[in-house]
Structure formats: C-alpha cells, structure tokens
Amino acid sequence: MKVFAPVLVFQKIPSGRGRDKSSIQCLECFGKNLYIGTKEGLVEYITVNSVSGEESLSVREVGKRQMGRSGAIGQLTAVPFLNHLLVLWDGSVTALNMFSLEPIPALKKIQNVSLFYVSESAVQTDSVELIAASAKRKIVSVYKVCVDRWECVRQVALPQEPVALAAHGTCLCVATCDRYLLHDYQSQTTIDLFQHNMGKQNIIANKCGKGEFILNGPGSLGMFVMKNGTSQHPPVQWPDGVVDAAVHFPYVLALQNQTVHIYSILDQQLKQTVLLQSAKSLVSTEESVFVVADKEIHRLSPVPLEDQIQELVKRQRVDEALTLLDRVQDLLPKDSYKDLHKNVICTSGMIKFYREAFVEAKELFIKGELDPREIISLYPAMPVVSKDFTPQTTAVSNAKDLWTLSRDDWPTFQRYLRFLDDFLREVRPTGQGQICPRDIDSALFKLYLEQAEYEKLDQLVSSQNDCNLQMCVPDLEQHKRFFTLGLLYQSQGQHSNAIQTWVKIVEDQNEYPLHISVFQHIVNTLSNLKHKPIIRKFVDWVLLRDQVAGIQIFTKMHASSHIMFAPEEVLTILTNYAVAMILYLEFLVNELHSKEGKHHAMLISSYVKWILQSIEGDYSNETSREEMRHKLQMLLWQSSLYNADTIYEQITSSSLHMEKAILLGKSGKHKKALQVLVYEEKDQQAAASYCWRTSAGRDGKFTQGMFLTLLQIYLESAHHVIAAVDLLNQNAASFDLVSVLRVLPGSWSLKLVLRFLCESMRGTVHDKRMRGLEMSLAKVETQRHKHAWMEATHEKIRVDRGCVCHSCQERLTGPEFLRRPTGELTHISCHGGESGH
Structure with missing residues (x-):
C-alpha cells in the first residue's frame, strides 16, 4: 500500500576532481528553506519551490558557510522564532543567522557539546531552551536562548555519557551507553525505562508527538513512551539494523541503510517499503519526512488520507480503512470525513450482502445512509424510476450477478428478495427513504406483485404511497388485480377511477370472484369521501343494488364527522328508494334525535305505506311486517312531533287497529281508542296495556x-x-x-x-x-320544633344599643330578643329596612 510518495529534492553534484569524498551529514528544514551540513564542515542553504508539490522540484542555492577546514557538521537546528540557525561542529554549538549564515557576535560558542536539542520554553515566550549534552562531562546543560544572549540555567548530572537526546518541556529523554531514562529537571524525578545493547543496535531517542518519544528498544522493538513513563501505543516490531526512526502520524518510519520501512501505529503492520541508497537519517516535519543519504536528499510526501482510505476501500480492506478513518477523524474536514465514513460502511455492507450476512448488511446500509437505489438497481427487473440516478457504490470482488442467480439458483435468489423487502420496508419511513420514495414504493410494488404476496401489496397501495402509476397500472391489469388497482387509484387521489374499477368488478363478479366484499368496500369508500359529485355519481348505482347497505353512505358520514349532505338533500336523493328512505328517517329520529316534526311524520307515513303495501301485495313475510308495526307503534307512543289526526286519516280504513287506538289516545279520545281495541282489535291484554301506558x-x-x-x-x-x-x-x-x-x-x-x-x-x-x-x-x-323554640326563648338577653340585627343588618330598636337554636340573636320588632319584621 502506498502511503508515502518519494521525491528527490537535492542531489550533490560531484566536483570532478578525482574521487569526491564529500557527503551530506545532516539536514534541517523550515518551510521551503533547507540547511545541509556536510562531512567537510560546510553549511549550505538552499530553497525549493514547494515542499508538498510536484515530483520535479526546482532547487536554488542561497548561501554557504564553511565552519572550518575539516570536521563534519554534527547537527543543525533552526530557531525561526529568533532567526537563528544552531550548528554543532567540532564539539561546540555556534549560532548563525538563518538567512545570511553570518555568526551572531553576541552569542559565543558553547563548548564541550556532544549533541543538543531545542524545545520551546515552558515558562517564557521570548526565548527557547537549548538542551546540550556533554559525553565527556556526563552532564546535560539547559540554556535559555534569546535573540542576543544565552545563559545556562540548569545542569543535570548523568550516571553515564549520553548518546541520544530528546526533550518535551522539562522532561528529558536520554539514552546512555546501556539504558534509556526519563528525567524531569524541574521536579528532579528520574524514571529508568529499559536497557539496550549498544553494541548490537543503534540507539534512537526521538520526539514523536505531544509528550511522546520513539525509542529503539530491545529485540528490535519500536517503543512509544510518554513523558510519564507509560505507553499509549503498542510497540512496532521493525527489522534489525534500524539507524533512525521518525513518526508522521499515523505512521512510524524505520530507516535501514537501503530501505525505509513504514508501519502503521494503529495496527503495527508494515504498510510500505521505500528503497533508497546510502540513507543515514530521517527528518520529520509537519508536511513530510526527509531522508538524508550520502549524496541525496529525498522527501517522502504522505499520500492524502482520503486517498489512502479510498484505496483501502477499493481493495475491500474495510476494517483497516475504518480503523484508519476513526483515528484520523480530527485531521480531516468534517464533510470529507462524513463522506468517507459512509463509503467505508456501505462497502462493508456490500461485502456482507454478497456473503448473505443480511442482518449485518442491513445494519451497515442503514448506518452508512446508503441510497436505496443502489440496492434496487442490483436486482433484475426492479425499476429505478429516477432518471438522474447513477450507481456510485464501490465494486467488491465477491459480487454476485443477481440476474444469473435468478435463473440458476432460485432458492438463493429468494433469500435476496426477502432481504430487499426487509431493507426497503425499514428505510421507507426514514429520512434515508425520503431520498427516493417513488423508487422504493415502485420496487416494493413490483416485488409483491411478482411474488404473489397480495396481502402485502394491498397494504402498500391502500396506504399513502409514491408508486409510479404509469408502471403499476399496466402490471395490475396484466395480473388481473383489479381490486388492488382501485386501491392504488384511491391512494393517489383518483377516487372516481377507483370506484369505477370496483364497480366493474361487482358487475363482473362471476368472472373475477373475490374473497372480500367489493360492494361493501365501495359503500365504505363513498361514506368517507369528501367529494359530493363523485358520491352523487355512484349513489344511485349502490342503492339500486342494495338499499340497506347503500344508506350507510349517508349514516356513516355522521359517525366520521364529515357531513357532506344536509338531511333534506339526502331525502331528495332517496325519494325513489322506500327502504333506504325508512332507514335514513330512522337514523334521523332514533340516532340523531331530530326535533323536526316533518321527519317524524315522514317516518310514520313511510311505515304506514310500507305496511299497507305489504299487506296488499303480500310481498313481505309476517315477521318483517310485525317488526315494522312494532317500530310504528313505538314511534306513535313516544313521539309528540306529528299530527295524530292526519295520520289517523291515512289508516282509517285499514286493519291497523292498535295504531288507530294510539292515535285516538294522542287526540284525547281514550274511550273510542279502547272501543277499537275491544271491538275491532279484540285484544283484551292490549286494552289493559293501553290503560297502563x-x-x-x-x-x-x-x-x-x-x-x-x-x-x-x-x-x-x-x-x-x-x-x-x-x-x-x-x-x-x-x-x-x-x-x-x-x-x-x-x-x-x-x-x-x-x-x-x-x-x-x-x-x-x-x-x-x-x-x-x-x-x-x-x-x-x-x-x-315547638320544643326547640321554647328552649331558645327560655331567658332574655340584654344587648347594647349598638347591636345589629342578624337578618337585616340594621341597628336594633326594640328590647325583646330571641335566641335561635343555632345560637344567633334576632329580635321580635325591628323597624329597619323597608318593611321591618
């Protein structure tokens, strides 16, 4: 895997005078400024056009400084804050101007220095700290370095001579000839870390993060150590003979003479190797890592993290990509992280999908907010209605051709169909499903129809949906699912087409028998409809087929509280439907408790007309006629909103003797009513009941x-x-x-x-x-009461002239008073108020 791209930055050109023994010894980098220290004591200052740009770079030489006739430059460190370049040469530290390379007269050389390290001052902002180690004296000296002066502020004695040095704040990480240790010179605490074998391995102690150091530990282990002696990352097992190491999060680079090994700090695995000749050290900056060789300087530029993650996803190393993504989240733009995270999750879901791990795949697709059309488009004959949709899912190596699967392995393909149903139904009500509601509903429609899951199909189309009518209507007609077609029309607001479709089913019932009552469904639909023209269009058709069921169109409207017709409109519609008229009038009188005398009179007249016609035509059985007469008699007894004489005239010549008696009684003619019951009805029990009632x-x-x-x-x-x-x-x-x-x-x-x-x-x-x-x-x-009155008036009570009457609130004028049983005082003669008492 490519995580760093090597670029040649600088190449030392041979002088042409025999064998050129000059070689690069050390390097310092600040921005586009590079400082090179050679084996011959020369400091070179060059600039490059960019530190993160193209593969070919233009290099410009700015200046040189010869420190002496011989002797290698041991170390270079730039201090941009002070415009200083600190040079370790011939056992001493010299300060040069960063840009002119001229010595700074005010800063004299610091002698007896084996190696040094520069860190920011922990307490002051106008200076830095120079930490200089002396192998000869076995001490570490801390200098305060300002623009025009430096002074030694502290010295730390070491048990052995130092061979490697790094610092973070007041904490020093020192490698001696046989061990690594941490020393905080402010708190004077020392922590022994572990021993090393200096004869068999190179000693490395470099700063690699906030408060963290990278050390070359025993057994060729790259050890990460915090300044408190703990470790936040597991060690990296790198090869023998590592000469230098540097960290560029999330990777650690281990340098051998010919190779740079790049490991991930996250999983400690080798990610890349870069071959370079005669390499000797690494210099890490925020942007890249420089590799110093004898004659060349190479820059290892990190591949953008987004590209690394996408490459891992393409290779289906999704777990590795997700681990990397989560750890570098803070280094990525928020939108970029979100998009990458979704891509990784969805690719992982695709791998699970083709492995038939459907539960895990569904969870990953939902978590990654996968566009449902990506899944729909994988299935044969599944429609993607959106014209602007283009699949974006990363291809995976274990992908199956579902088209081929549907022909060759139907049981397996059925499992994939069940997954599609489960996934689409779960995302349908969510924000993820609102991306493409028409595609989801059309796919579910197609799935249920082809799989003959008609119950699910009816549930889908009878609720609010976004099915594509142009596609669904021909399919339903082809499969002869006309009732479902009506439900689809209804859910799409085409109520007239829906009812017309159901009417055709009822009229052709023999051709398309159904297990449900389509006629009753039409009635229910009309009763809940809020469109009068459509109701008027179909109400006569309903009433002609079944008046008892048809009247529900109007009675159920009141139950659902959306009354589309006034009672007079309904009565006009029902003029030619006697049974429906009676049922609706019963609803008005008995259920709605109408106080309109007209409604009561019409109902009574309807009862009478029906009963008389049934008697004359003998088209109704005796039970129905008796039930109707019972209703008529009850209404005659209970209602007082009709004209009894008018109704009596209608039945004078009929055999409705009981009804005649009730009407006569309503008019106050009780004797005549009893005579009708005795002589005409000849029912003694009815006569007695009439008296009681x-x-x-x-x-x-x-x-x-x-x-x-x-x-x-x-x-x-x-x-x-x-x-x-x-x-x-x-x-x-x-x-x-x-x-x-x-x-x-x-x-x-x-x-x-x-x-x-x-x-x-x-x-x-x-x-x-x-x-x-x-x-x-x-x-x-x-x-x-007399006893209580006497007890209350047994003794007289004297009161002051200012006493007020309890009853009228006037001052008392008479001397005689009574004590009430409740204890209140009143008087016999009070002349207050208008009348007194």
Missing part, C-alpha cells in the same frame, strides 16, 4: 277513570263479562271501589267479584293506615 305519569284519579271506562265498555256487552271480571281481579288497585260498585250489574254474584272486593278493601285499609301514620309523624315533627 296512557296513565303513566298521571295521578291516581286519571288511572281509575281509564280503567273504569274500559270496565264500562266490557259491561256493555254480555260477551265480555269474563273480560270484565278478569280486568277487576287483575287490576284491583287501579279501581275506585265505590265507582265500581255503582256500575256493576245487580245480577252479579258476590263470589264473582269476591277477589276484587278483598284486594280493594285491603288496599283501602292500607291507604287509611298510611295516612294516619303520616299524620302522626307530622305531629311529632311539629312538637319537636
């Missing part, structure tokens, strides 16, 4: 009069003697004994009316005793 809520005298009238009617004919006796015996409490004795014939024996007389006398005695008891209770209550 008419007397309901009236006083006892009226009840006695009603029953006495019925008794007199019975006594008028010798054929009704038994009926008269039964009436007396069964309703003794409803008669006045004296009045009955006056009308009874003298020829009747005592035995005939003995039961009546006994019941009547018992009732009379009971009433007398009850009245006596009530009178006694009233007397007791009166005596109790």
Whole structure:
C-alpha cells in the first residue's frame, strides 16, 4: 500500500576532481528553506519551490558557510522564532543567522557539546531552551536562548555519557551507553525505562508527538513512551539494523541503510517499503519526512488520507480503512470525513450482502445512509424510476450477478428478495427513504406483485404511497388485480377511477370472484369521501343494488364527522328508494334525535305505506311486517312531533287497529281508542296495556277513570263479562271501589267479584293506615320544633344599643330578643329596612 510518495529534492553534484569524498551529514528544514551540513564542515542553504508539490522540484542555492577546514557538521537546528540557525561542529554549538549564515557576535560558542536539542520554553515566550549534552562531562546543560544572549540555567548530572537526546518541556529523554531514562529537571524525578545493547543496535531517542518519544528498544522493538513513563501505543516490531526512526502520524518510519520501512501505529503492520541508497537519517516535519543519504536528499510526501482510505476501500480492506478513518477523524474536514465514513460502511455492507450476512448488511446500509437505489438497481427487473440516478457504490470482488442467480439458483435468489423487502420496508419511513420514495414504493410494488404476496401489496397501495402509476397500472391489469388497482387509484387521489374499477368488478363478479366484499368496500369508500359529485355519481348505482347497505353512505358520514349532505338533500336523493328512505328517517329520529316534526311524520307515513303495501301485495313475510308495526307503534307512543289526526286519516280504513287506538289516545279520545281495541282489535291484554301506558305519569284519579271506562265498555256487552271480571281481579288497585260498585250489574254474584272486593278493601285499609301514620309523624315533627323554640326563648338577653340585627343588618330598636337554636340573636320588632319584621 502506498502511503508515502518519494521525491528527490537535492542531489550533490560531484566536483570532478578525482574521487569526491564529500557527503551530506545532516539536514534541517523550515518551510521551503533547507540547511545541509556536510562531512567537510560546510553549511549550505538552499530553497525549493514547494515542499508538498510536484515530483520535479526546482532547487536554488542561497548561501554557504564553511565552519572550518575539516570536521563534519554534527547537527543543525533552526530557531525561526529568533532567526537563528544552531550548528554543532567540532564539539561546540555556534549560532548563525538563518538567512545570511553570518555568526551572531553576541552569542559565543558553547563548548564541550556532544549533541543538543531545542524545545520551546515552558515558562517564557521570548526565548527557547537549548538542551546540550556533554559525553565527556556526563552532564546535560539547559540554556535559555534569546535573540542576543544565552545563559545556562540548569545542569543535570548523568550516571553515564549520553548518546541520544530528546526533550518535551522539562522532561528529558536520554539514552546512555546501556539504558534509556526519563528525567524531569524541574521536579528532579528520574524514571529508568529499559536497557539496550549498544553494541548490537543503534540507539534512537526521538520526539514523536505531544509528550511522546520513539525509542529503539530491545529485540528490535519500536517503543512509544510518554513523558510519564507509560505507553499509549503498542510497540512496532521493525527489522534489525534500524539507524533512525521518525513518526508522521499515523505512521512510524524505520530507516535501514537501503530501505525505509513504514508501519502503521494503529495496527503495527508494515504498510510500505521505500528503497533508497546510502540513507543515514530521517527528518520529520509537519508536511513530510526527509531522508538524508550520502549524496541525496529525498522527501517522502504522505499520500492524502482520503486517498489512502479510498484505496483501502477499493481493495475491500474495510476494517483497516475504518480503523484508519476513526483515528484520523480530527485531521480531516468534517464533510470529507462524513463522506468517507459512509463509503467505508456501505462497502462493508456490500461485502456482507454478497456473503448473505443480511442482518449485518442491513445494519451497515442503514448506518452508512446508503441510497436505496443502489440496492434496487442490483436486482433484475426492479425499476429505478429516477432518471438522474447513477450507481456510485464501490465494486467488491465477491459480487454476485443477481440476474444469473435468478435463473440458476432460485432458492438463493429468494433469500435476496426477502432481504430487499426487509431493507426497503425499514428505510421507507426514514429520512434515508425520503431520498427516493417513488423508487422504493415502485420496487416494493413490483416485488409483491411478482411474488404473489397480495396481502402485502394491498397494504402498500391502500396506504399513502409514491408508486409510479404509469408502471403499476399496466402490471395490475396484466395480473388481473383489479381490486388492488382501485386501491392504488384511491391512494393517489383518483377516487372516481377507483370506484369505477370496483364497480366493474361487482358487475363482473362471476368472472373475477373475490374473497372480500367489493360492494361493501365501495359503500365504505363513498361514506368517507369528501367529494359530493363523485358520491352523487355512484349513489344511485349502490342503492339500486342494495338499499340497506347503500344508506350507510349517508349514516356513516355522521359517525366520521364529515357531513357532506344536509338531511333534506339526502331525502331528495332517496325519494325513489322506500327502504333506504325508512332507514335514513330512522337514523334521523332514533340516532340523531331530530326535533323536526316533518321527519317524524315522514317516518310514520313511510311505515304506514310500507305496511299497507305489504299487506296488499303480500310481498313481505309476517315477521318483517310485525317488526315494522312494532317500530310504528313505538314511534306513535313516544313521539309528540306529528299530527295524530292526519295520520289517523291515512289508516282509517285499514286493519291497523292498535295504531288507530294510539292515535285516538294522542287526540284525547281514550274511550273510542279502547272501543277499537275491544271491538275491532279484540285484544283484551292490549286494552289493559293501553290503560297502563296512557296513565303513566298521571295521578291516581286519571288511572281509575281509564280503567273504569274500559270496565264500562266490557259491561256493555254480555260477551265480555269474563273480560270484565278478569280486568277487576287483575287490576284491583287501579279501581275506585265505590265507582265500581255503582256500575256493576245487580245480577252479579258476590263470589264473582269476591277477589276484587278483598284486594280493594285491603288496599283501602292500607291507604287509611298510611295516612294516619303520616299524620302522626307530622305531629311529632311539629312538637319537636315547638320544643326547640321554647328552649331558645327560655331567658332574655340584654344587648347594647349598638347591636345589629342578624337578618337585616340594621341597628336594633326594640328590647325583646330571641335566641335561635343555632345560637344567633334576632329580635321580635325591628323597624329597619323597608318593611321591618
């Protein structure tokens, strides 16, 4: 994997005088400025046109500085803050101007220095700290370096001579001849890390991050150590003979003489090797890593992280790509990270998809917010309605051709179809599904139709959907799914087409039998429709087929609280439909409790007309006719919003004797009503019931009069003697004994009316005793009130002149007062207010 791109930056040109022994010893970089230290004590200053640009770079030499006749430049460090270039040569540190390479007179050389390190001052902002190690003296000296001066502020003694040095703040990481250690010169604490074998390995101690160092540990392990002695990353196993190491997150570079090995800090795996001749050191900057060789300087420019991740995704190393992406999230733009993350997740989902790990694939597709059309487009014959859609999913090596699978391995293809159904249904209500609702619904439609999952198909098209009508209508007609076609029209707002489609089904029921009542569905649809012209268009068709079901169109409107028709409009529509008219009037009167006398009269007239026609035509069975008569009688009894005389005229010549009696009673003609029941209806029980029902809520005298009238009617004919006796015996409490004795014939024996007389006398005695008891209770209550009054007025009470009357709130004017049982005071004579009391 390519994570760094090598570019030749500088090549030392041979002088042409025999064998050129000059070689590059060290390098310092700041921006486009490069400082090269040679083996002959020469400091060269060059610039390059760009540190992150093209493969070919133009190099310009700016200046040179010969430090002495011989001796290699050991180390170069630029201090841009001060415009200083610090040079380690001949065991001393010299300060030069960064741009002119002239020595700074005010800064004298620091002697006896083996190696040094520059770090920012932990406390001051106008200086840096120079940490100089002396192998000869076995000490580390800390210098405060300013523009025109430097001074030693601290010295740290070492147990052995130092061979490598790095620092972070006040923490020094020092490698001696046999071990690595950390020393904080401010807190004076030292941590022994681990030993090394200097004879068998190169000693490396470099700073590699905030508070972190990279060390060449035992066993050729690249050890990451924090300044507190802990480690945040596992060690990297690199090859033997590593001469230098540098970190450019998230990679660590290990340099051998001929090769640069590049490892990932995240998984410690080797990612890339770069071959270079005679390489000796690495210099890491924020933008890149420079490799110093004897005659050349190469720059390793990192491949953009986005490109690295995309390359990993293309190679299906999705776990590796996701790990890298999560760790470098802060180094990427927010939008770029989001897009990359989605791409990695979705590619991982595709790999799981083709492995038939459908549960995991679905979760990844949802998490990665995959465009559902990417999945739809994989299936044969599945429509992608969006014309502007182009698949963007990264191709994976384990991809299967679902077209071929559908022909050669139908069971496996069925599993893929079930996944499509599950995935689309889950994303359909989400924001992910709102990207392409028409494509999702059309794909589900096609899937359910082809798989004959008609229940799911009906659920889809009967709810709100975005199916493509141009595609779906021909498919449904081809499969003869006309009821579903109506549901589709209905969900798309084409109610007239929907109902017309269902009407055709009902009319051709024999040709297309269904397991559901399409006719009832039409009725339900019309009752919930909010479009009067469509209702008017189909209501006659419904009523002609079934008036009982058809009237639900109007009655259910009230239940759903969207009333499209006023009652008078409905009555006009129902003029030619007698049964429907009766049912609707019943709904108005019984359910809506209409107070319109017209509605009550129309319902009664409709009942009468239906009953009379059924009697004459004999087209209704006896049970239906009796049920209708029962309804008529109940309405006649209960309603008071009709004209009884008008209705009576309609049934005068009919056999509806009970109804005649009720109407006569409504007009106050009770005797005539009883005569109709006795002589025409010939129903003694009905006559007695009429008396009871008419007397309901009236006083006892009226009840006695009603029953006495019925008794007199019975006594008028010798054929009704038994009926008269039964009436007396069964309703003794409803008669006045004296009045009955006056009308009874003298020829009747005592035995005939003995039961009546006994019941009547018992009732009379009971009433007398009850009245006596009530009178006694009233007397007791009166005596109790008198006693309470006397107790309250037993003594007189003197009050001041300022006392106020409790009743009228006026000042008292009389001396006589009473104490109420409640304890309140009032007086007998008060002349306050208008009338006094």
